[in-house]
Amino acid sequence: MNKLVSQREDFSAWYNNIVLRAGLADYAPVKGCMVIRPYGYGIWENIQSILDKMIKSVGVQNAYFPLFIPESFIHKEKEHLAGFSPELAVVTYGGGKELEEKLVVRPTSETIINAMFSKWIQSFRDLPLLINQWANIVRWEMRTRLFLRTTEFLWQEGHTAHSTHDEASEMTLTMLSIYRDFMQNSLSIPVICGKKTSSQRFAGALETYTLEAMMGDCKALQMGTSHDLGQNFSRAFDITYQTKENKLEYVWQTSWGVSTRLIGAVVMVHGDDDGLVLPPVIAPIQVVIIPIWRGDEKGKIMEAVISLKKRLRDTTGASGLPLRVYVDTREEFTPGFKFNDWEMKGVPLRIEIGPRDIENSTVTIARRDERTRTTVKNSQALDSVVKTLDEIQGNLYLRAKRFMEGNTYTVNDWNQFKQKTGFVLSHWCGSTECEANIQSETNMTIRCIPMDGEEENGSCILCGKPSNRRVVFAKAY
Ligand SMILES: [Zn+2]
Structure with a gap:
């Protein structure tokens, strides 16, 4: 066998090499898809068994929803549709004839699960409803990488409905902290938790929380997300419940997930020039x-x-x-x-x-x-x-x-900012335009507005307008 390419020479070639040679996965006949081999699947099974217990420990139950979603469901929540439509795989033929309604292969299951929630939820007694499913999903990606971004991947997706916004927000944060504990204790990967900016939010969410980790090449990987969906989906799918006072109200919702991408993170965080290093x-x-x-x-x-x-x-x-x-x-x-x-x-x-x-x-x-x-x-x-x-x-x-700490920098100067590789903590004025300009000039995106960040007066790294906290910038997978 050829000698491995070293991380320093070419991190991306090193990564592919390790995944293939350690027997974690292989390329599938369909471009962009992967076969998870027994050794890689063994890691996934261990991830599942630990995380499944943690998810159930807060009262969530597992269920299973269908792979196919009627196309009209995807159209019900406008932002959701706009966010996912380029990546959708659509079935038009079945049983030898053209289908009356096209079927979307789930890119995520908010729409089908909420269609069912609207049937199952009638009164305050039905709440909270806390559901998780372990499933495969399909997003038609143009540029794919084994485990990190593949057309089909495995994940868990949690979907919950609550009677108040406070309770839903709390659920979003509970799941974030379960994910953080799991990543730090089971995967041995430190993460930074925070909110996504409005441009990076999940399509249809009020607030998206993320867990970001630094890979061996100093780039960031989004490890998992937890969304506060507000009432966007309950309004679109008409999920109402009768309160104790006999009033009709829309439910408040969350969704959250992690995927087989975590296996890619383990490879990139712990691996070395001789191969994998598994926790x-x-x-x-x-x-x-x-x-x-x-x-x-x-x-x-x-x-x-x-x-x-x-x-x-x-x-x-x-x-x-x-x-x-x-x-x-x-x-x-x-x-x-x-x-x-x-x-x-x-x-x-x-x-x-x-x-x-x-x-x-x-x-x-x-x-x-x-x-x-x-x-x-x-x-x-x-x-x-x-x-x-x-x-x-x-x-x-x-x-x-x-x-991670050794490659994290606090930067106040634009020229220095442009030269840094790693996590860069800088001020940002809050404008989407500045965020986009910074990305087009440096390839750095705002990974998150960190939750444990302290308030501090400063000025935006690009435009100089006032800002009251630093955000985490990095190049990302
Ligand atoms: Zn600015």
Whole structure:
């Protein structure tokens, strides 16, 4: 196999290479689509199982709505239509004949879910209604990248209805903080939370909150969003409820989602020139054991390997689940080849057991993140593995946080602004025109108006008009 392109040489080529060579995904016969391979899907399953519990912990229930949406539904909310229409895939034929009404392949499910909500919600007793679905969606993208932007992708989308705007706003923020906890604790990725500017808001939302992370090339990736929809969809779909006072009111709504794009983020935040580096919490394989023998040593070594594997599988990791352990018994490859192979796949811990380990009752443990190797007594192997996996999870987060902070700048001068790569904290006057001009001159967009940002008087980086807080600018995926 060819040597990998380094991150420094060409980050984008490095990324594609890693995704393909680690076996996460492959290009599909239809341009812009991807096949998620078992190793990549294993990461997605771990993401799903953790996040699904977190979503349910606030009272949300899972359901499933159809892939096809009557075209007329998409036309009901004007901004929503304008935002999505260039990306829609539309079915005009079915069962061998032209359809009476065209069907849109869902680009998101607000319209079909709200059509059902209008049937299900009658009185204040039906509220709040909190629904999530795990599904695939289709957006006809012109420029695609594996995991980051594909024509079809997997995601979860939550849709809720409430009796007051306060309650809906609170739900929007609850989901934002669930996403933040998940990204920081499970993916080991630090994020900046904030509001989108009006030009970047979700089509049909009053307010869009976003989580933004810095990738290894200092560009930003939008990791997830949570929308306060106000009454825009309830008015368009006539979702009303009878109040305790017998008045008829429109419901207040939210929607929120994250997608398989998160897998791309994990690759770009933690990966290095030798391959993936996976946070243990979501790694399909947390520990790989590699037996090393010559000639007649095999029997003794495999005995030790199998006994260790059994003990590890009976041990619970930080997630409370048994450790995910794999033994690489392939005889056609050298240990050196196997080391490289599992490093490419980003397995957090490698355990080597060779003849000397048997003699000394030891095992050798190698960390993928720091590339260190230590030898421990076999009797201490379990404790050491559990403790080290924990350390890796925390270390990856701290490393990513240091990287983000090291590439974040506070800038007040336009000439300096133009030269920066990374997150740039600057003043902005609030005008959409300035925002657009800054983008056309620098390719930087306003990623968010940060929520924990302090008020501070300053002047717009481009036009000099007064501003009372800094916003986060960056080039973005
Ligand atoms: Zn301005």
